[in-house]
Amino acid sequence: MEVLKLENLKKYYGINTNITKAVDGISFNIDEGEFVAIMGASGSGKTTLLNCISTIDVPTSGFITIGGIEITKIKEDELADFRKDNLGFIFQDFNLLDTMTIEENIALSLIVNKEDIKDIDKKVESIAARLGISDILKKFPYEVSGGQKQRCACARALINNPKIILADEPTGALDSKSSRVLLETMKEMNKELKATILMVTHDSLSASFCERVLFLKDGKIFNEIVKGEKTRKEFFDEIIDVLTLLGGDVGNVR
């Protein structure tokens, strides 16, 4: 069953003759339980695409359907509710709130939406246990490491059982060891908790943890590869090959 469906999505910036086609007619589907990466060089339109899907940005034309709901038609006022029920977010710079403990950060959207306190506690504890952050729940974000922060962000994204988790360069601010741990965690979220994840990255190692990788160039889909039965190493090499084809401007090829 498809969770996310994009049809001829376009996002243009600028006026008159000076138009930037950040996203230029992209169509693809993501099915339930998939773990998909979008790769591309800086300026290829990754973040714009993700922003459109996140309902942060409004596309110029085209359709985005999440869980059968056409999101471009939702009123601004109802978007918050839509995000709460359907979307989870993981950012490069964590975006945790300094004034709240890890626990409160995870539970924030539930608390504000006045769910039952016992339920909240149970949910937070079970997710924290799964992600291995049970012992830091009472700490504040500035008291824990980057990797722990990002796992907290994962927990926050998972807490309300979203239809899809949108991750924007989740390993961007982490060292390689923490990155790996995080990616393993995300993989586990995908496998065990059946979370559907769409991740934007320009790191091929991160992408190699996914099942499918879409490559963007100049706002269009340039290529798409599927892991299938390949090992992660083989998949990684394949990603590198496509990146080489994409052009020399991908600086982060390892």
Place this chain on the structure above:
Amino acid sequence: MLGKLAVRNVKRSARDYAIYLITIIISFSLIFALNLISTSEEVMKLSQGLYTFQYIMYGINAIVLGVICFLINYTTKFIFEKRSKEFGIYSLLGIKKRKINKMFLLESLLLGFVALLVSMPIGFAISQFLSIFIVKLLELPQAIFINLNIKSFVLLFIYFALIYLLVLWRANRRMKKSSINDLLTLEKQNEKKITKSKKHRNIIFLLSVALGIIALFLWNMKLKPQVFQDSSIMNIILICFVLLIISIYGVMISVGDFILSVVLKNKKIKYSKDNLFIARTFSAKAKTLGFVFGTLSMLITLAILFLNISSLNKGLYDYQIDANSPFDIAVTDRKEHLKDYLDIIKEDYTLKNDFIYDIYKDKTATILKSTPISDYESDERLFDPVIRLSDYNRLLELRGQEKISLNQQECVVLSEIRFKNDMNNIMPDKIMLSNGTELKLKDFTTNGYWARISNEYYNIVVPDSAVSGLEIDTSHLVVNTKEKTKTELKEKMKTRLKEYMTYIDENGEEDDTYYNVVVKGELIEETNTMTMIISTICIYMAFIFIASVGTIIAIQSLSDSNKYKYRYKVLSNLGVRDENIFKTIRKQLLILFGIPVVYPIILNLCLIIPINNIYKIMLDSNTIYLSYFIGTLVEFLVIYAIYYIATYFSFKRNIKEV
């Protein structure tokens, strides 16, 4: 949860905004203290003039509220921009914008409320100090305790509600207007430049300076001692102020680029020491903050002006007393009544000396007829007041001044200082009295004149023989007493000699002539009260203005210290030593604090010189205004420096924090 979050956020921001918090606490305290005083019945009973104070305070508070509103609105907007990302995350997590908005408004209100609560006891304490000050000034035997009264609480709450209604309304609109994308990226966006092209900005700068010069030129042209008779003066002053406001804003908007273009053109200046770093940092601020800087400069200009008015007013104190009541008691009435007044005085006071003299009417009215300011109501009042030389000399003697001498064909004309120049122009060489005596004008002077000598603004002194045949207008009694006179004396006369001091006018209404009795004690009390009211108001407004300016610059700089920590890190990595970085910071802050001050100081000096030209005759010396001006500057700089120092230390702490 929202409430809890708001409380936590307030706690966290308390340190960042300590300077802001302290400023609004002090502002609210002052408002409260002055409310307490101006609504205190005990204080109001002290002096008639204090009732005026109560009404003036409403007007003054309106202005002060405006400034505080500006400060709070500015800071709220600032906090909003700083925390916009956080709000974006809330929104992303599915919290409705309405709820986020509610939380932010609650937070701002909470911060204000804390300030309000803290300010009450402080304001109460300040009011007690002020009452001691009042008691000392009015020379009262015992202290007055200022009671807490409901009215001042209500007033304070009304002011608070007014400010926050406006501020929260603005904040609400700001939040509603920004989309989630705006919220998430607001922090990273550059602030808008006010003008686009560089060339324009230099032209604006030069134009604004030119406007300022024109305004000051006009001011200087028009503000001559004759100003009191010029009816167009208010328009001119208004035009000057409008020009100056435009000029101040223009200069502040463009000065950043102007400085930069000067600094960057000259390689020697550009690369010497840390000039480049400072110039760039400053101009980045000035370009985007031009308008705020303009407002800051306006406030500083006004603050210095108020302080100057306050000192000038204090400087006029002696003049005011002497010009209105050189004697302890002066009475104008019919000759046969004067003895009764004297009797009443004797009941309570020991006489040192007393003297009765007459003012005669010269119906030729040579001077009155030629003055442009004549406003005699009827033919009955068409005369020049004349005093005999011997009487005048006796008055001079009583005042401890030197006597004058005249020969039989000479006279002297005395006038009030304010009219000196006008009178000088029309003064005839010879005066022909209505009894046929022709007198040569020996001198025209303002020495020896005082307001009650004849109840006219000028007076002719003639040899004793020259008054023969002239009708007596009024008789005057002057008394000096051993004891200091008190207001009660006048009250006593008012009740005991009511029939002398009231009359029924042609409309059948009862009028009084209480002004015909001047008691020095009362005048001193009035002058003290007025001086106190003016000083209090001026200092109060000046303080709030300076504090607002200091706070806004402090908030600006401190947020930069957080946002651009890396700049100093870069300097440090480049091998600049800590103390040199601190020196750079000091310089940078000095420029930031200094630039909005320079133009106002120049303007104020230029504004005050013509004002002095009017008042110098009433002041102790022609140049005393300069010492007032310097004193004012010192007062201003002391308060301002506190903000500078506080900002510097917070800045240092911020960039040292990892």
